[in-house]
Amino acid sequence: MTDLCKKINEFGRAMGNASRYRIIEALLKGEKTVGELVKIVHLTQPAVSQHLKTLKTSNLVIDERRGQEVYYSVDAPYILGLLKSLTTDVRNRKKT
Amino acid sequence: MTDLCKKINEFGRAMGNASRYRIIEALLKGEKTVGELVKIVHLTQPAVSQHLKTLKTSNLVIDERRGQEVYYSVDAPYILGLLKSLTTDVRNRKKT
DNA sequence: TAGAGATATTAGCATGTGCTTATATATCTG
DNA sequence: CAGATATATAAGCACATGCTAATATCTCTA
Numbered sequence: 001m002t003d004l005c006k007k008i009n010e011f012g013r014a015m016g017n018a019s020r021y022r023i024i025e026a027l028l029k030g031e032k033t034v035g036e037l038v039k040i041v042h043l044t045q046p047a048v049s050q051h052l053k054t055l056k057t058s059n060l061v062i063d064e065r066r067g068q069e070v071y072y073s074v075d076a077p078y079i080l081g082l083l084k085s086l087t088t089d090v091r092n093r094k095k096t
Numbered sequence: 097m098t099d100l101c102k103k104i105n106e107f108g109r110a111m112g113n114a115s116r117y118r119i120i121e122a123l124l125k126g127e128k129t130v131g132e133l134v135k136i137v138h139l140t141q142p143a144v145s146q147h148l149k150t151l152k153t154s155n156l157v158i159d160e161r162r163g164q165e166v167y168y169s170v171d172a173p174y175i176l177g178l179l180k181s182l183t184t185d186v187r188n189r190k191k192t
Numbered sequence: 193t194a195g196a197g198a199t200a201t202t203a204g205c206a207t208g209t210g211c212t213t214a215t216a217t218a219t220c221t222g
Numbered sequence: 223c224a225g226a227t228a229t230a231t232a233a234g235c236a237c238a239t240g241c242t243a244a245t246a247t248c249t250c251t252a
Contacts, residue, residue, distance in 0.1 A: 009111065012111030089124060
């Protein structure tokens with residue numbers, strides 16, 4: 001499996017879960033703290049933290065601590081790069 | 097969950113599974129029969145058929161029977177539409 | 193430094209998922 | 223129509239995954 005494949009696969013795993021997808025959706029509207037996300041997606045704080053961890057491992061989100069709170073936001077350049085690669089692959093497919 | 101959300105989520109679920117991702121990859125190189133896919137991804141025939149069923153349910157592939165064989169191919173226009181929507185969403189995000 | 197607030201981590205459980213084996217359906221050919 | 227080939231479906235099992243509850247870690251402030 002090439003590096004790109006692995007990335008796309010991780011991206012899929014992230015977006016394929018409803019909770020994580022809702023987290024991403026929320027983050028697309030602007031950075032949020034864990035506590036804010038908890039209120040938005042209606043999950044417990046540990047559940048949100050766990051999802052954020054997998055999202056971070058897949059490089060889809062960035063975190064930054066400011067005082068007691070940790071702000072999360074989408075890594076847009078990374079995601080856009082992935083989407084572009086994918087789009088190119090589909091465009092260049094062998095037509096039927 | 098909006099209609100687009102549901103589609104993207106299904107797309108993610110499809111791409112997030114390694115076997116399904118390999119099937120999509122193979123199909124991007126041109127349409128294939130179930131039997132050909134079995135040889136390529138090294139899964140049993142029922143396993144491949146099951147994956148193809150979920151891919152079809154998510155509208156990512158198209159099937160067409162020709163005699164005894166069924167040919168599968170990616171639904172490129174559909175996928176490209178999804179990727180475009182996703183790209184737009186990420187581009188138009190609220191910057192941090 | 194003690195306590196409070198915010199987040200992360202761990203363990204455990206219930207459910208979902210992917211695979212296998214067995215069987216059914218469909219299509220062709222003799 | 224009978225058998226062969228291609229594909230689909232069903233049942234069952236092992237494992238992965240998402241969630242909860244409990245606890246740990248980190249940071250601020252009095």
